[in-house]
Amino acid sequence: MTQIVFYVFATVLVLSAGMVVSARNPVHSVLFLILAFFNAAGLFLIAGAEFLAMILVIVYVGAVAVLFLFVVMMLDVRFTRMREGLQRYAPFGAAVGGVLFAELALAFGHWRIAANIADVPHLVPAPGRTNTAALGDVLYTHYVFLFEACGVVLLVAMIGAIVLTLRERPMGRRQNIDRQHERTAAESVEMMALPLGRGVAELGGFRRPDKSYYVASVPGSYGVTAEAVPQAAPAGDDRKGGLGQ
Amino acid sequence: MNWTLALPEIVLTVCGLAILVYGVVQKEQSFFSCSMLTIGAFLVTGFLVLTSRDGVGYNHIFVNDDFSRFMKILSLAGGGLATMLTVGYAREMKVERFEFPVLLLFSTLGTMMMASSENLMTLFIGLELSSLAIYILCAFARDEVAGAEAGLKYFVLGSLASGLLLYGIALVYGFAGTLEYGGIQTAMSTTSAVPMGLMFGIVFMLAGLAFKLSAVPFHMWTPDVYQGAPSSVTAFMAGAPKIAAFALLLRVMAGPFGHVSPQWQILVEGISIVSMLFGSLAAIPQTDIKRLMAYSSIGHMGYALMGLSAGTAEGMRGTLVYLTTYLLMNVGAFAVIIAMRRKGRGVTAIADLSGLGRTDPGLAMAMAIFMFSMAGAPPLAGFFGKLMVFYAAVNAHLYALAAIGVVSSVIGAFYYVRIVKVMFFDEAAPAFDRRPLSLSFVSLGMGVATVGFLLVLGPVSTAAQAAAAALFR
Numbered sequence: 001m002t003q004i005v006f007y008v009f010a011t012v013l014v015l016s017a018g019m020v021v022s023a024r025n026p027v028h029s030v031l032f033l034i035l036a037f038f039n040a041a042g043l044f045l046i047a048g049a050e051f052l053a054m055i056l057v058i059v060y061v062g063a064v065a066v067l068f069l070f071v072v073m074m075l076d077v078r079f080t081r082m083r084e085g086l087q088r089y090a091p092f093g094a095a096v097g098g099v100l101f102a103e104l105a106l107a108f109g110h111w112r113i114a115a116n117i118a119d120v121p122h123l124v125p126a127p128g129r130t131n132t133a134a135l136g137d138v139l140y141t142h143y144v145f146l147f148e149a150c151g152v153v154l155l156v157a158m159i160g161a162i163v164l165t166l167r168e169r170p171m172g173r174r175q176n177i178d179r180q181h182e183r184t185a186a187e188s189v190e191m192m193a194l195p196l197g198r199g200v201a202e203l204g205g206f207r208r209p210d211k212s213y214y215v216a217s218v219p220g221s222y223g224v225t226a227e228a229v230p231q232a233a234p235a236g237d238d239r240k241g242g243l244g245q
Numbered sequence: 246m247n248w249t250l251a252l253p254e255i256v257l258t259v260c261g262l263a264i265l266v267y268g269v270v271q272k273e274q275s276f277f278s279c280s281m282l283t284i285g286a287f288l289v290t291g292f293l294v295l296t297s298r299d300g301v302g303y304n305h306i307f308v309n310d311d312f313s314r315f316m317k318i319l320s321l322a323g324g325g326l327a328t329m330l331t332v333g334y335a336r337e338m339k340v341e342r343f344e345f346p347v348l349l350l351f352s353t354l355g356t357m358m359m360a361s362s363e364n365l366m367t368l369f370i371g372l373e374l375s376s377l378a379i380y381i382l383c384a385f386a387r388d389e390v391a392g393a394e395a396g397l398k399y400f401v402l403g404s405l406a407s408g409l410l411l412y413g414i415a416l417v418y419g420f421a422g423t424l425e426y427g428g429i430q431t432a433m434s435t436t437s438a439v440p441m442g443l444m445f446g447i448v449f450m451l452a453g454l455a456f457k458l459s460a461v462p463f464h465m466w467t468p469d470v471y472q473g474a475p476s477s478v479t480a481f482m483a484g485a486p487k488i489a490a491f492a493l494l495l496r497v498m499a500g501p502f503g504h505v506s507p508q509w510q511i512l513v514e515g516i517s518i519v520s521m522l523f524g525s526l527a528a529i530p531q532t533d534i535k536r537l538m539a540y541s542s543i544g545h546m547g548y549a550l551m552g553l554s555a556g557t558a559e560g561m562r563g564t565l566v567y568l569t570t571y572l573l574m575n576v577g578a579f580a581v582i583i584a585m586r587r588k589g590r591g592v593t594a595i596a597d598l599s600g601l602g603r604t605d606p607g608l609a610m611a612m613a614i615f616m617f618s619m620a621g622a623p624p625l626a627g628f629f630g631k632l633m634v635f636y637a638a639v640n641a642h643l644y645a646l647a648a649i650g651v652v653s654s655v656i657g658a659f660y661y662v663r664i665v666k667v668m669f670f671d672e673a674a675p676a677f678d679r680r681p682l683s684l685s686f687v688s689l690g691m692g693v694a695t696v697g698f699l700l701v702l703g704p705v706s707t708a709a710q711a712a713a714a715a716l717f718r
Contacts, residue, residue, distance in 0.1 A: 107441050110440075110441075111419070112440040112442065113419070113421075115436065116431065119431050120422050120428040122423065143303075146370055149358060156348065156381070159344055160381035163342065
């Protein structure tokens with residue numbers, strides 16, 4: 001029974017992996033990749049590694065594959081264009097691959113492990129541990145130093161991403177929150193009585209209340225340098241409204 | 246669990262995190278203070294390294310012995326000096342952001358982990374930590390096309406090299422069933438003939454490490470990256486990471502694979518010969534001083550590898566002394582290169598140095614000292630390094646290797662002396678800008694150390710002797 005399940009999972013896994021590289025549409029490739037992950041998780045389950053199976057589904061399907069999907073959909077990569085040289089380079093690539101494969105087969109055809117491998121210290125899980133607990137032992141007890149070091153590597157990668165891409169643009173629009181909370185309706189909203197059935201344009205337009213835009217902005221954003229002061233209507237502006245008048 | 250073994254690394258990490266937080270909170274004008282804090286962190290860590298005790302900890306992942314202490318002090322010195330070199334011209338080099346010293350700190354942390362590795366996993370993670378930070382530092386002046394190109398090139402090729410190294414590690418694991426050096430040594434001890442798969446693994450690991458050393462034939466990235474990266478990053482790259490890569494090479498080759506040394510010795514010998522020859526011949530037509538330093542560094546790695554190919558404790562001692570002297574002259578030479586600025590723009594052509602002997606005698610004198618030392622003229626520091634590796638090679642009956650080394654160092658002397666000639670005998674070019682105090686300080690300090698190396702040769706070679714003995718315990 002287990003064997004049948006194994007072969008089903010393995011066949012689907014290999015086929016979908018083939019589809020990942022051969023599908024014309026990159027979105028289909030990613031979807032096949034997700035299928036491949038699910039089947040690999042199934043294989044893990046058969047092997048009795050239920051924790052790894054769940055991790056594979058949660059991390060790879062839940063996060064990584066979805067990220068792939070985002071990237072594929074958002075980047076305007078012309079995949080057909082990238083495939084243009086395929087016909088021409090395929091024989092060459094196949095030849096290189098064939099030679100490499102033959103060399104590897106030669107090298108590992110008679111793979112030997114050390115004769116006294118039993119003398120070498122190995123990590124053996126404590127009896128009665130589930131595989132989740134055993135993984136935890138390895139990660140957080142035996143190899144805690146490396147675990148933390150990997151954390152530092154990720155931190156450096158994050159610093160790098162920020163350093164190389166973040167640009168402080170002066171165009172950012174930020175609010176002075178305290179000032180914004182202090183604002184009252186009286187200084188920012190003006191009620192006007194308008195005749196029915198006529199548009200704003202026909203009435204000649206209205207001035208918005210002075211300060212209503214810039215008063216709560218942080219100096220430097222919205223193009224204002226210092227706190228805006230109420231100003232009288234400029235000459236030639238005969239629109240109604242504006243609290244300053 | 247004796248976690249205090251890694252106290253220097255832990256303290257340096259915590260310092261790095263604290264400086265990062267300080268820089269983020271401070272926001273404006275925090276570059277200088279963060280740099281000073283980083284140098285302070287290096288000093289504290291250096292003190293802790295000196296007082297740390299011997300032992301193996303963390304489940305055979307981490308080792309502390311004379312060898313790792315020697316290497317850690319060297320790489321801390323490299324990191325601290327590179328930070329100092331940056332401070333003076335940070336704004337002009339477009340690297341004036343507080344992340345710069347923090348990344349230098351983390352890169353140095355990676356090199357320290359490499360020096361203390363007792364497990365192939367520690368080796369790999371330390372190497373990645375150190376390299377990743379350097380990739381970012383290369384591209385730090387992101388609006389400069391050359392810098393971005395250098396960063397990208399180094400990143401792509403460095404990843405490839407990491408892949409090779411990892412593949413080699415996997416093959417070794419397949420043979421020995423463990424990643425601990427002690428375990429691998431046990432597994433090797435009963436094998437008389439090395440099986441092909443294991444040989445593949447060793448060769449792949451050598452290739453990956455040789456890439457980090459920029460030894461021929463894995464050197465292609467070096468000139469472009471050296472030229473494109475900000476000068477103080479280049480000064481760092483030529484120092485701490487190479488020392489750490491050497492630490493790995495010495496530790497891995499002398500430890501786990503020491504039993505099969507005849508198998509890899511010929512490889513290291515070959516790499517050493519081609520590096521020395523290529524480094525001295527390819528440097529001759531160069532017109533850019535940073536490119537010249539890149540080729541010179543390839544050559545120097547060849548000389549340092551000579552000690553390893555001898556495969557004896559004496560050879561390792563020679564390599565360690567060589568690396569110490571190389572660090573001194575290299576940082577000093579880069580201090581002079583960074584000081585080469587006219588009207589606020591950095592210039593790096595060799596012709597720009599012409600007549601420096603008249604316009605700025607002090608700087609020219611310092612540069613001349615570094616160039617003569619790199620050429621191996623007695624009684625400067627570089628001479629003693631070369632002497633010790635040549636001596637070890639001759640004692641190990643590698644006469645051909647030693648002879649080629651002597652020939653290539655004579656060829657190399659040509660382009661070093663040419664720079665001295667340009668500085669003192671050519672038509673004077675306009676004077677350089679006034680340089681900041683930090684650069685004068687570093688070039689003076691390194692100059693004094695290079696000239697007076699003879700006085701500290703005793704203690705340094707005793708320490709190197711103890712370090713080399715620790716490898717062959």
